[in-house]
Amino acid sequence: MNDDETLDDIEKPAAIETKKEAKFEFETFSSLRHRNYRYLWSGTVLMGAGQWIQQVTLGWLLYDLTGSSILLGVLNGARAIPFLVVGPIAGVIADRVNRRHLLLMTQRILLITAFIMGWLVASGYLVPWHLFVFTLITGIAWSFQDPVRQSLVPNLVPKKDLVNAVALNSIAFNTTKVLGPALGGMLIAMFGPAGNFFIQGIAYSGVLAMVYLMHVPPTPEQARRSSMLANLKEGLGYVWSSSLILSLISLALVPRIFAVPYQTLMPIFQKDVLKVGPAGLGMLMAAPGIGALIALLTLATLASRVRHQGLLLLSSVILLGLLLVIFSQTTSFRLALVVLVGVGSCQVLFNTTVNTALQMMVPDQLRGRVMSIFMLDRGLMPAGALLAGLSAHFIGAPATTSWMGSVVFLLGVFIAWRVPLIRGVEI
Numbered sequence: 242m243n244d245d246e247t248l249d250d251i252e253k254p255a256a257i258e259t260k261k262e263a264k265f266e267f268e269t270f271s272s273l274r275h276r277n278y279r280y281l282w283s284g285t286v287l288m289g290a291g292q293w294i295q296q297v298t299l300g301w302l303l304y305d306l307t308g309s310s311i312l313l314g315v316l317n318g319a320r321a322i323p324f325l326v327v328g329p330i331a332g333v334i335a336d337r338v339n340r341r342h343l344l345l346m347t348q349r350i351l352l353i354t355a356f357i358m359g360w361l362v363a364s365g366y367l368v369p370w371h372l373f374v375f376t377l378i379t380g381i382a383w384s385f386q387d388p389v390r391q392s393l394v395p396n397l398v399p400k401k402d403l404v405n406a407v408a409l410n411s412i413a414f415n416t417t418k419v420l421g422p423a424l425g426g427m428l429i430a431m432f433g434p435a436g437n438f439f440i441q442g443i444a445y446s447g448v449l450a451m452v453y454l455m456h457v458p459p460t461p462e463q464a465r466r467s468s469m470l471a472n473l474k475e476g477l478g479y480v481w482s483s484s485l486i487l488s489l490i491s492l493a494l495v496p497r498i499f500a501v502p503y504q505t506l507m508p509i510f511q512k513d514v515l516k517v518g519p520a521g522l523g524m525l526m527a528a529p530g531i532g533a534l535i536a537l538l539t540l541a542t543l544a545s546r547v548r549h550q551g552l553l554l555l556s557s558v559i560l561l562g563l564l565l566v567i568f569s570q571t572t573s574f575r576l577a578l579v580v581l582v583g584v585g586s587c588q589v590l591f592n593t594t595v596n597t598a599l600q601m602m603v604p605d606q607l608r609g610r611v612m613s614i615f616m617l618d619r620g621l622m623p624a625g626a627l628l629a630g631l632s633a634h635f636i637g638a639p640a641t642t643s644w645m646g647s648v649v650f651l652l653g654v655f656i657a658w659r660v661p662l663i664r665g666v667e668i
Contacts, residue, residue, distance in 0.1 A: 269541045271402055277455050281455060282410065283451065284407055289414050291440075291441040298429060301426075322377070323380035323381045324380070333610055334383070337605060348383045352449060358375050392608035392610075395605070404541075407596050428440060489595055492554075492558065492653075498618075498628070499649050503568070506630075507526060508530060509637075509638035510577070511525055514572060560583070560655075563646070568646075569641075593613075599611060610666075
């Protein structure tokens, strides 16, 4: 008998018990009942807020110092490089070393560099190259942090709460993505850019405290029995030999390259297609975030009833491509907002279900390496944005969004047809 269970509870009618079970199934924040996951999630919120405040501040400073839009693009590219170059190595290390020590070390680096940048800005010694060095250092630290934090989730919650936990992680990220830039701009106006780095450092101090409080399960010993090179080959070999894992990771690249870049073309739609002002641009940029939050809250609430993950991720990526094509053809501002809410919903449903499926299927001793390979898609985002920008220059933003949406739709249909294993994925 559970501690909270009484004799009266056992003797309740079956109908009331069924009602209690149904209520439990709709607990939106059920995974937060687990203390260690609660520390991990709280750290994710603080890290997300710090990251988005950082990005806004870096862009503001670089443009203020140089007035160069080209350097702004280079800075964004520099942020993605570590995920491509360091990411697979970081995944190997995540499977070999004490994960708690790795989290503490990288978090200290993020904290210290944030305070150093705050001092450089406040003292007036800041020059543009400092921003690029800072971006590369923090990008490397993030490329080590993320595989560990992702791979820990299945160790901190039971299987029945995994979908809910991954959804809540995505909610934390997307909420800070919506609120962080606005907060960063407001803080620059109130305290200046130096204050933003100090605030970021304080947020990272909170993350460090969460790691100290969290019990991190030990790393499996299998990886340490071989060299790092052998570990890397093992991780790549595992992904390559598993048609299901390879298909999921490959499919995850599609939206990053062909769907997400539509956001870079939004100013063109705002001015030349929909003909709305700056306030309209803000609404167009916010609409996908609103859709993402709605979808994630729904997924977290219904997590215990989500079984056919494969059908959900395939339908969401196919619908994402279709909605992008519809958006490219609309000239109605209101319809565009509705469609973009749907775009955000489909995009985040796809990302979350792929993430959950991988974490559930990959064994613990390989999870860090596989998740680091999965996160290579972050490094490819600038390539997709560059492709979209070049295409829009020659054929226009609507035509570019249309063909990119068509690619997402057709590849989704192709994968659904050619890889039946994905359709059968269940949690």
